[in-house]
Amino acid sequence: MLTRHLFRLSKFSRGFATHAESFSGLPAALHLRTGQSFKGKSFGAPRSLFGETVFSTSITSYTESMTDPSYRGQILVFTTPMIGNYGVPHNKAPYDSQDVGVVLESKGIQCAAVIVGDVAERFSHYAAVESLASWCKRHNVPGITGVDTRAITTLLRDQGTTLGRVAVGPDSLLPAPDAHEYWDPTMENLVDQVSTKVPYELNPTGDIRVAVLDFGAKANILRSLVRRGAAVTVFPWNYDFNAVRDQFDGLFLTNGPGSPTHLMEAAVNLRKTIQEWNKPIFGLCMGHQVIGMAAGLEAYRMTFGNRGHNQPVLALANSGSIKAGRVYVTSQNHQYALKLQDPFPAGWEPFFINCNDSSVEGIKSTTASGKNVIGVQFHPESAGGPLDTIEMFSDFVNDCKATRLALNLGPRANVQTPIDYPLNVPTKSAPEVTVSA
Ligand SMILES: NC(=O)CC[C@H](N)C(=O)O
Numbered sequence: 001m002l003t004r005h006l007f008r009l010s011k012f013s014r015g016f017a018t019h020a021e022s023f024s025g026l027p028a029a030l031h032l033r034t035g036q037s038f039k040g041k042s043f044g045a046p047r048s049l050f051g052e053t054v055f056s057t058s059i060t061s062y063t064e065s066m067t068d069p070s071y072r073g074q075i076l077v078f079t080t081p082m083i084g085n086y087g088v089p090h091n092k093a094p095y096d097s098q099d100v101g102v103v104l105e106s107k108g109i110q111c112a113a114v115i116v117g118d119v120a121e122r123f124s125h126y127a128a129v130e131s132l133a134s135w136c137k138r139h140n141v142p143g144i145t146g147v148d149t150r151a152i153t154t155l156l157r158d159q160g161t162t163l164g165r166v167a168v169g170p171d172s173l174l175p176a177p178d179a180h181e182y183w184d185p186t187m188e189n190l191v192d193q194v195s196t197k198v199p200y201e202l203n204p205t206g207d208i209r210v211a212v213l214d215f216g217a218k219a220n221i222l223r224s225l226v227r228r229g230a231a232v233t234v235f236p237w238n239y240d241f242n243a244v245r246d247q248f249d250g251l252f253l254t255n256g257p258g259s260p261t262h263l264m265e266a267a268v269n270l271r272k273t274i275q276e277w278n279k280p281i282f283g284l285c286m287g288h289q290v291i292g293m294a295a296g297l298e299a300y301r302m303t304f305g306n307r308g309h310n311q312p313v314l315a316l317a318n319s320g321s322i323k324a325g326r327v328y329v330t331s332q333n334h335q336y337a338l339k340l341q342d343p344f345p346a347g348w349e350p351f352f353i354n355c356n357d358s359s360v361e362g363i364k365s366t367t368a369s370g371k372n373v374i375g376v377q378f379h380p381e382s383a384g385g386p387l388d389t390i391e392m393f394s395d396f397v398n399d400c401k402a403t404r405l406a407l408n409l410g411p412r413a414n415v416q417t418p419i420d421y422p423l424n425v426p427t428k429s430a431p432e433v434t435v436s437a
Contacts, residue, residue, distance in 0.1 A: 031176035033163040040147035044136025050183035051075040051112035053164035057308030061384025067104040069216030071111035072257035073185025081117035087128025119145040160303040190258035195237040206231030215256025220383035250400035253287025267293035288375030292338035305335035309385035312355040320395030330378035331385025
């Protein structure tokens with residue numbers, strides 16, 4: 001009876017559908033460079049490719065994860081067995097009241113491929129318009145279902161993130177590639193591939209004006225700033241913010257894919273900004289790593305990183321809405337981290353620490369330094385994930401407002417002053433900061 005009732009409910013919900021045509025059922029295999037192979041069935045695009053195999057422990061939000069530009073080049077294994085049961089929402093205007101041009105985290109699927117235990121052929125959700133399989137097919141992204149994702153995860157946890165190959169159809173019957181044939185996405189500057197090529201503005205009449213350095217921004221970062229009344233100007237990753245900084249009340253550095261070793265130029269520019277400019281700076285994930293490199297900390301590659309929406313972090317200091325001694329559950333997607341060094345560089349202190357692996361989860365400028373710079377390894381904008389640290393965006397916006405007041409700049413509400421973008425600003429500075437890959 002209950003089952004019949006549930007079936008009816010799902011039948012009449014807008015998104016109830018099956019997309020059998022996107023389940024080719026072709027044989028497929030995931031080969032790891034370390035020699036292991038896992039066999040399953042193909043869904044989505046019938047296409048073979050190389051990538052870096054990573055796992056995520058998130059239970060929901062496969063749509064947000066897959067559109068996160070930080071997953072660029074990665075074969076994403078979900079530890080949650082059933083993926084796809086609430087389908088995929090539309091991606092057409094109008095989006096929402098904080099329209100930043102996309103409904104999820106970016107315009108399309110960013111990860112190279114997905115590996116799931118059991119892909120849902122039927123989906124049901126009021127906002128869903130298609131199945132995971134049909135979405136993957138439209139975006140030319142292959143998926144494999146029917147594999148033991150727990151076995152893959154246990155392996156990756158022991159041996160670390162591993163290069164892989166998704167082989168679909170006849171390719172899956174061929175022997176696994178030789179170790180030297182695997183493509184390593186981290187050798188490329190992936191940030192350059194996903195960052196905006198030209199500056200653009202959102203909410204130009206906001207109360208404060210924030211510059212965003214786009215290393216591969218998740219859209220919810222932009223929404224979170226706009227929602228709090230900020231006018232936002234998004235710049236390419238290697239734009240030298242120092243050329244325009246007088247026009248802004250704060251600087252935000254976003255998440256981004258790949259190794260921070262490719263972002264030396266941004267770190268060198270930022271070091272100058274921190275030295276010469278006393279307004280609020282906030283960075284997350286890749287942005288946090290760039291802040292750390294600018295501060296003189298070293299970044300390193302972790303064994304398997306942290307990916308999921310259930311990562312506990314302990315606050316070590318009070319700052320705005322964050323209280324020392326409290327544990328916050330956070331959304332994360334990273335492979336690199338800043339080294340915890342003793343002593344910390346002058347003027348800096350650790351802000352958060354991961355409760356599972358004790359890795360650095362945040363740094364901040366000390367009160368005595370007179371600066372207001374914060375970097376966090378996790379994603380306070382939390383798409384998807386718990387909202388425990390979302391108020392860090394309010395803290396940042398409030399700090400920007402307070403700085404305007406302190407500098408007697410007055411309110412800028414409804415003032416539309418065009419930003420003057422000097423051309424050819426990206427510079428080729430000599431790297432001065434260290435990162436161990
Ligand atoms: N989400 C991110 O910004 C991740 C930063 C970096 N790509 C890493 O893997 O550590």
